Amino acid sequence: MAKTIDQYFDDLRETRVWRSIFRSGTGSSTLKRALAIQQNVFLHLFSTKVRTRMLSFSATWYLGTLTLGTFFILIATGIPLMLYYHPSAPQAYADTKDLQFVVSSGMFLRNLHRWSAHCMVFLVFAHMFKVFYRGAYRTPREFNWVIGVILLLMTLLLSYTGYLLPWDQLAYWAITVGSNIASAVPLMGNKIHFLLLGGNAVNANALLRFYVLHCMILPLAAMFFVAIHFWRIRKDGGLYSHSSEPAILRAKALTAETTAEEAQ
Amino acid sequence: MADSKDFTAGVDSNAKKSPRRIVFITRRTSAQVKADTEDQIQTFPEVLFRAAIAIQVLATALVWIALLFNAPLEGLADPSHTPNPAKAPWYFLGLQEMLHYFPPVVAGVLVPGLVVMALIVIPYFKVNIEAEGLFLKDRQRRLRIFYLVATSLSVFLLFFKVYVALIPTLIMAGVMLLAAQSSPQSSSAFRRYLVARPLSYWVMTWFLFELVVLTAIGTFFRGPGWSWVWPWQGS
Numbered sequence: 001m002a003k004t005i006d007q008y009f010d011d012l013r014e015t016r017v018w019r020s021i022f023r024s025g026t027g028s029s030t031l032k033r034a035l036a037i038q039q040n041v042f043l044h045l046f047s048t049k050v051r052t053r054m055l056s057f058s059a060t061w062y063l064g065t066l067t068l069g070t071f072f073i074l075i076a077t078g079i080p081l082m083l084y085y086h087p088s089a090p091q092a093y094a095d096t097k098d099l100q101f102v103v104s105s106g107m108f109l110r111n112l113h114r115w116s117a118h119c120m121v122f123l124v125f126a127h128m129f130k131v132f133y134r135g136a137y138r139t140p141r142e143f144n145w146v147i148g149v150i151l152l153l154m155t156l157l158l159s160y161t162g163y164l165l166p167w168d169q170l171a172y173w174a175i176t177v178g179s180n181i182a183s184a185v186p187l188m189g190n191k192i193h194f195l196l197l198g199g200n201a202v203n204a205n206a207l208l209r210f211y212v213l214h215c216m217i218l219p220l221a222a223m224f225f226v227a228i229h230f231w232r233i234r235k236d237g238g239l240y241s242h243s244s245e246p247a248i249l250r251a252k253a254l255t256a257e258t259t260a261e262e263a264q
Numbered sequence: 265m266a267d268s269k270d271f272t273a274g275v276d277s278n279a280k281k282s283p284r285r286i287v288f289i290t291r292r293t294s295a296q297v298k299a300d301t302e303d304q305i306q307t308f309p310e311v312l313f314r315a316a317i318a319i320q321v322l323a324t325a326l327v328w329i330a331l332l333f334n335a336p337l338e339g340l341a342d343p344s345h346t347p348n349p350a351k352a353p354w355y356f357l358g359l360q361e362m363l364h365y366f367p368p369v370v371a372g373v374l375v376p377g378l379v380v381m382a383l384i385v386i387p388y389f390k391v392n393i394e395a396e397g398l399f400l401k402d403r404q405r406r407l408r409i410f411y412l413v414a415t416s417l418s419v420f421l422l423f424f425k426v427y428v429a430l431i432p433t434l435i436m437a438g439v440m441l442l443a444a445q446s447s448p449q450s451s452s453a454f455r456r457y458l459v460a461r462p463l464s465y466w467v468m469t470w471f472l473f474e475l476v477v478l479t480a481i482g483t484f485f486r487g488p489g490w491s492w493v494w495p496w497q498g499s
Contacts, residue, residue, distance in 0.1 A: 033307075034306070037308050047307060048307055052304060055314060066322050069322045069323060072319070093340045119326060132386070138393055139393070141387070146384050156355060166337060170336055173351075174353055178352045181372035185373050
């Protein structure tokens with residue numbers, strides 16, 4: 001009998017090399033499937049089981065998952081974009097022009113990166129409001145909500161720092177308008193403004209600072225907090241659903257017991 | 265009597281492997297065991313595959329958008345030539361709209377600072393956890409506070425001529441009044457929904473409403489000198 005693709009995949013997962021890398025082997029038993037999550041350094045951030053009800057679209061609208069998706073797209077398109085880009089004025093603008101007209105698929109890369117970035121900002125906001133309206137910030141998930149707020153700010157900063165990089169009029173004046181707000185901070189506003197831009201106005205220093213923040217510091221920091229964000233979902237008892245909370249369940253079980261006793 | 269026993273006893277007899285344990289399972293103390301009956305599903309492969317499909321659908325949509333619409337690119341950055349209006353990225357246009365009415369230290373520092381602080385402390389306030397309908401308890405006192413807050417906020421916005429923020433505030437206040445006038449036994453499902461909304465719901469919904477309205481106005485309705493321009497007028 002001919003083998004199915006699944007069986008070839010199972011054979012692959014039984015090979016010595018695969019086992020040496022991923023540690024867990026094949027099998028569809030609950031144990032094996034739990035191990036597939038638990039024995040993987042990335043996947044072990046997630047719990048091995050999820051309440052079936054939480055998979056329905058209406059429970060989460062998949063907003064967190066989709067935000068992660070945009071983050072992946074942004075990494076995948078951002079790295080090739082970096083290969084064609086010099087963070088210096090006015091070379092940055094020429095590089096962006098080259099991406100538009102010279103580099104093959106450069107236009108597509110830049111488009112995808114930009115629209116995905118806008119999409120990510122939108123999804124992060126949507127995710128926050130959805131979590132709020134479900135009341136999913138309740139104990140013991142308080143701190144994961146706080147991490148979420150940090151991630152919201154990081155997403156805004158990532159998008160904002162990326163906004164300057166094309167070094168066109170749109171970028172230059174958007175960052176000028178935005179960074180002028182920093183000057184309004186009482187007492188040390190001008191110092192913050194200078195620190196942010198590396199000068200008193202948006203210039204080549206600002207471009208370099210925003211480039212380093214955008215391509216290096218902020219993505220690494222975001223990954224760090226995303227990892228904690230996911231891990232806390234597991235540690236805090238999975239995705240929040242009001243009727244599955246221990247206190248609610250306990251109350252329900254007690255009520256059921258009392259009713260049963262009264263019936264006797 | 266032996267018949268009235270309501271527990272079972274068990275002894276782990278392998279003393280070499282584990283210390284001796286005696287277990288009493290009574291009817292009263294096993295609530296957690298009974299409660300743990302909800303249907304669960306393995307993360308691998310079901311949940312991971314669903315997540316992958318969701319991401320693929322999104323990626324396909326974004327690829328289509330990227331193929332059809334080009335990212336904007338204007339002329340080379342020129343510090344000596346200021347475009348009018350100079351706009352921040354769209355997610356900051358709500359703030360820029362506020363900057364039009366208030367001094368930068370209020371609109372640019374105080375308001376966003378307070379918003380971030382408010383977001384962070386949400387889960388640490390008991391009022392957000394209990395989630396009871398705002399006007400269900402202590403109705404008269406809460407109505408007085410509501411009138412006081414809504415009126416002072418409206419007068420404040422009117423005084424600074426922030427009509428774009430005043431109108432959503434008045435609409436929200438109207439809906440809250442409707443909630444206050446509704447009863448949990450109302451025949452209308454919408455009114456039953458409104459009356460059960462807690463304070464945190466109203467504050468957050470007002471914030472979301474203002475955020476959407478101000479961002480939309482900053483993006484589509486502001487032209488040279490931050491004057492009001494209809495989207496179809498062009499520039």
